Amino acid sequence: MKVLIVPPNSLILFDLVERFGHEPLSVMAALQEKIENREIESPPMNITVDDVKKGLKYAGIEVPSGIRGRLAVYGPLIEQAEAAVIMEDAPFMFGCVGCARTNEMMKLLIRKRKIPVIELDYPSNEDEAKAMVAKLKAFLEGLKK
Amino acid sequence: MIKIAQLSCGTDYSGVQSEIEKAAEAVGARMVYPDVDMERINSAVEKFGFNPVSPQLKLMIARAESLAEKRYDADAVFISSCFRCAEAALVRTELRKYIQNNTRLPVVTYSFTERTKAGQLLTRMEALVTIVERKELLARERQVGLTMGIDSGSSTTKAMVLRDNEIIGKAWTPTADVFSSAETAVSEALAQAGVKMSDIEAIGTTGYGRFTLGKKYNAKLVQEELTVNSKGAVWLADRQKGEATIIDIGGMDNKAITVRDGIPDNFTMGGICAGASGRFLELTAKRLKVEITELGALADKGDYRKVQMNSYCSIFGIQDLVTSLAAGHTIEDVASAACHSVAEQIYEQQLQEIDVRQPVIQVGGTSLISGLVTAVEHTLGQRPIVPPNSQYIGAAGAALLSSGFLEGH
Numbered sequence: 001m002k003v004l005i006v007p008p009n010s011l012i013l014f015d016l017v018e019r020f021g022h023e024p025l026s027v028m029a030a031l032q033e034k035i036e037n038r039e040i041e042s043p044p045m046n047i048t049v050d051d052v053k054k055g056l057k058y059a060g061i062e063v064p065s066g067i068r069g070r071l072a073v074y075g076p077l078i079e080q081a082e083a084a085v086i087m088e089d090a091p092f093m094f095g096c097v098g099c100a101r102t103n104e105m106m107k108l109l110i111r112k113r114k115i116p117v118i119e120l121d122y123p124s125n126e127d128e129a130k131a132m133v134a135k136l137k138a139f140l141e142g143l144k145k
Numbered sequence: 146m147i148k149i150a151q152l153s154c155g156t157d158y159s160g161v162q163s164e165i166e167k168a169a170e171a172v173g174a175r176m177v178y179p180d181v182d183m184e185r186i187n188s189a190v191e192k193f194g195f196n197p198v199s200p201q202l203k204l205m206i207a208r209a210e211s212l213a214e215k216r217y218d219a220d221a222v223f224i225s226s227c228f229r230c231a232e233a234a235l236v237r238t239e240l241r242k243y244i245q246n247n248t249r250l251p252v253v254t255y256s257f258t259e260r261t262k263a264g265q266l267l268t269r270m271e272a273l274v275t276i277v278e279r280k281e282l283l284a285r286e287r288q289v290g291l292t293m294g295i296d297s298g299s300s301t302t303k304a305m306v307l308r309d310n311e312i313i314g315k316a317w318t319p320t321a322d323v324f325s326s327a328e329t330a331v332s333e334a335l336a337q338a339g340v341k342m343s344d345i346e347a348i349g350t351t352g353y354g355r356f357t358l359g360k361k362y363n364a365k366l367v368q369e370e371l372t373v374n375s376k377g378a379v380w381l382a383d384r385q386k387g388e389a390t391i392i393d394i395g396g397m398d399n400k401a402i403t404v405r406d407g408i409p410d411n412f413t414m415g416g417i418c419a420g421a422s423g424r425f426l427e428l429t430a431k432r433l434k435v436e437i438t439e440l441g442a443l444a445d446k447g448d449y450r451k452v453q454m455n456s457y458c459s460i461f462g463i464q465d466l467v468t469s470l471a472a473g474h475t476i477e478d479v480a481s482a483a484c485h486s487v488a489e490q491i492y493e494q495q496l497q498e499i500d501v502r503q504p505v506i507q508v509g510g511t512s513l514i515s516g517l518v519t520a521v522e523h524t525l526g527q528r529p530i531v532p533p534n535s536q537y538i539g540a541a542g543a544a545l546l547s548s549g550f551l552e553g554h
């Protein structure tokens with residue numbers, strides 16, 4: 001199944017989802033496509049005004065442009081997702097999109113999809129980390145392949 | 146190459162990063178991004194005292210600390226975040242204060258939308274570069290030789306001829322075509338000065354048409370209006386020493402500039418909305434069927450408190466005006482309210498972004514509207530100084546600074 005990870009650029013979540021037999025939906029591939037597209041010249045992300053306009057599908061015009069630009073990248077991933085893993089309170093080293101408001105909006109859009117979602121708390125010690133991985137493993141194994 | 150440190154959030158995802166870089170390159174500068182050790186981010190935020198939820202804002206704070214503690218070298222600072230983001234707006238303002246308190250770097254803040262283009266940022270970037278690169282030129286206090294300044298503004302074009310620190314000719318005309326307007330102002334100023342164009346030793350141009358006119362007149366100085374106007378203001382007001390704040394409410398945008406010993410060290414520039422500009426007062430005068438030159442005296446006779454008018458949009462401002470007239474208010478009260486609306490917006494927008502230093506010098510064409518000066522006085526609690534020839538600050542500043550290019554001086 002296609003499993004969206006939140007934060008969407010977390011390498012650890014990406015690895016865990018893949019390891020338990022699913023296709024991780026992450027922002028890396030979505031951005032790679034933009035960065036490698038030489039026809040666009042809006043470095044570093046190659047987000048253009050048109051992308052930000054696409055973000056209007058997820059948030060109104062009064063919402064800051066940075067949020068709409070981010071949602072233009074994450075929105076299609078949310079739409080493709082058949083399940084999702086959300087890590088709450090993860091430090092930015094674990095993966096982040098830079099904008100707390102976008103994070104909240106992403107979570108809402110995921111919850112509204114009514115797909116299977118597991119919401120995990122970021123572990124603060126080794127025992128919690130083991131329990132978190134076990135919980136995630138059970139969730140991922142419970143999903144239809 | 147001048148290095149402008151960028152502290153920002155959302156520029157890449159809004160598609161405006163390339164516009165920022167384009168604007169910097171156009172004025173011979175380069176955007177740089179202060180290196181930050183990941184380990185330092187949390188401690189920088191803790192020390193700063195404001196803990197934003199967004200990680201990108203935490204990074205902005207850490208980058209500012211990197212500059213303040215001289216772990217990263219830059220010449221100026223550009224602080225920017227998405228328009229309408231409350232959290233970023235708080236961080237942006239506090240970071241500006243932090244940079245000003247902890248470094249001597251000139252700083253400008255800007256909130257962008259996805260439609261922000263390099264052209265909108267150009268004047269700000271150019272001013273940052275001028276402040277860094279031309280400190281010696283900006284320190285000039287006396288004009289020497291025979292020079293002319295041309296200020297090609299959005300509403301009016303001004304020309305001024307100076308000889309050995311004295312004004313000998315000046316003229317202004319409404320701006321239509323940039324070339325013909327300049328020709329009119331220049332020929333009138335030369336005639337008044339009793340000199341020929343061939344006698345002029347150096348020319349300086351500023352304002353929106355500065356590049357076009359700079360080429361045409363082979364100007365020695367082609368410089369943005371932020372630094373030129375501030376120089377002209379302190380020269381005309383004879384306030385070359387010490388600190389001052391200059392308020393220049395222009396036809397299209399407003400500027401608030403702080404200076405120390407005649408050298409600008411910080412500035413802010415409006416331009417998002419014409420509701421806080423001279424253009425709004427022009428519209429007001431037109432609607433009241435009076436000349437713009439009469440609006441000030443009319444406003445002085447009125448009472449702004451009787452009329453509700455404080456719109457951020459010139460169109461809705463005029464709607465307020467129409468409604469007030471329809472409700473039976475006098476044109477004096479309406480004129481007074483229009484002046485106060487502009488003054489309040491200058492206070493709310495521009496003056497919040499700089500540290501207001503005394504004295505306040507009010508300049509530009511709108512400083513001739515006495516009702517607006519009164520409104521600024523009510524807002525600030527102190528009457529600003531309006532120097533003689535206050536509408537000529539750009540032309541005066543350009544003539545003064547261009548004399549710095551004369552050999553032997």
